Amino acid sequence: QDAIDRKEKRSETFKTVVHGLETGTHPLKTEELGRRAPQWVRDNLVTMCMRCKEPFNAITRRRHHCRACGYVVCARCSDYKAELQYDGNRLHRVCQECYIFLTGHVVLEDREGKHKGILEKGAAEVSGRSLLCSSLQLLDKNGKGGTRGWFVIPRDDPLVLYIYAAPQDVRAHTSIPLLGYQVRDLPQGDSRHLFQLAQSRQVHTFVADTKELKRRWMRAMARSAAGITHQEEGEDAE
Numbered sequence: 001q002d003a004i005d006r007k008e009k010r011s012e013t014f015k016t017v018v019h020g021l022e023t024g025t026h027p028l029k030t031e032e033l034g035r036r037a038p039q040w041v042r043d044n045l046v047t048m049c050m051r052c053k054e055p056f057n058a059i060t061r062r063r064h065h066c067r068a069c070g071y072v073v074c075a076r077c078s079d080y081k082a083e084l085q086y087d088g089n090r091l092h093r094v095c096q097e098c099y100i101f102l103t104g105h106v107v108l109e110d111r112e113g114k115h116k117g118i119l120e121k122g123a124a125e126v127s128g129r130s131l132l133c134s135s136l137q138l139l140d141k142n143g144k145g146g147t148r149g150w151f152v153i154p155r156d157d158p159l160v161l162y163i164y165a166a167p168q169d170v171r172a173h174t175s176i177p178l179l180g181y182q183v184r185d186l187p188q189g190d191s192r193h194l195f196q197l198a199q200s201r202q203v204h205t206f207v208a209d210t211k212e213l214k215r216r217w218m219r220a221m222a223r224s225a226a227g228i229t230h231q232e233e234g235e236d237a238e
Helices: 002-023 095-103 122-127 211-225
Strands: 080-085 088-093 130-139 146-154 158-162 174-179 181-185 195-201 201-210
Touching: 002 095, 080 095, 088 095, 122 130, 122 146, 122 158, 130 211, 146 211, 158 211, 181 211, 201 211
Parallel strands: none
Antiparallel strands: 080 088, 130 146, 130 201, 146 158, 158 174, 181 195, 195 201
């Protein structure tokens, strides 16, 4: 029963995230920072600081919320205070970026200008303009266990599958170049909807939550593997 409860809770969490991405209600516009209370990103939707990208842990790097933008950030990235108009100009804990914007003060540590690596694309950012994104499970080599995460094929990088630990993480933990892979259908086993990516000796086995989601992923991966980067006329974005 505990396992069932966890699965249902996880499913509802991902549905909530997808709804937020589709409606565009999760981020505040820049001009609204400090003037309107933000919608907080849920703690369980991120595994790393949304500013510095360092992983959270229970002892040395705890989760905090920026009261201006609502991002989940670590103590180091939220060690600033600024007056927030929506709360009577009281001082509140904010992240470094919001602090600079709201106060105009310059912070000596400058992280701007750092080149974003291939994995340093935020899940929410790429999901909002993706060919397909959803929760999947990637099985390990023996097929008995695996990692559940948030999988995305971006519109602006349609030949690569990005894998995030959570749907609001600011950095993918791995990626799979799809070009040249074969997409294989597998018989359903133990109520699991299975399919594979295969190329030479490299095989990745995935589990989708539904038969329809499996079909959509197999189609999207097959198109990317064949080098088809454009969206077909009349085809809705997934």
